[in-house]
Amino acid sequence: MLSFATGHVPHTAKAGTEVGTLTAGEGGAVKVPVTLQKDLTEPGLVDTSCSASADPRFAAARR
Structure with a gap:
């Protein structure tokens, strides 16, 4: 068992x-x-480390 x-x-x-x-x-x-x-830091108003804006898969949507 693993918990x-x-x-x-x-x-x-x-x-x-x-x-x-x-x-x-x-x-x-x-x-x-x-x-x-x-x-661990509190996210700022624009925290690119945890948003879609940092994800290259969404780059086309930003253009």
Whole structure:
């Protein structure tokens, strides 16, 4: 069995912040903390890292 339990995910956090736990197995299950790989920042009004404007598949729509 494999499960993920989310913890508190803040709006901003530094890389390495624990945001959940991954559990593998039953009975003597192994629990592994899930941490942020990169700093988490609040999106701005125009955050191209998470919008269609950054996706090359939508480039034709912007022209």
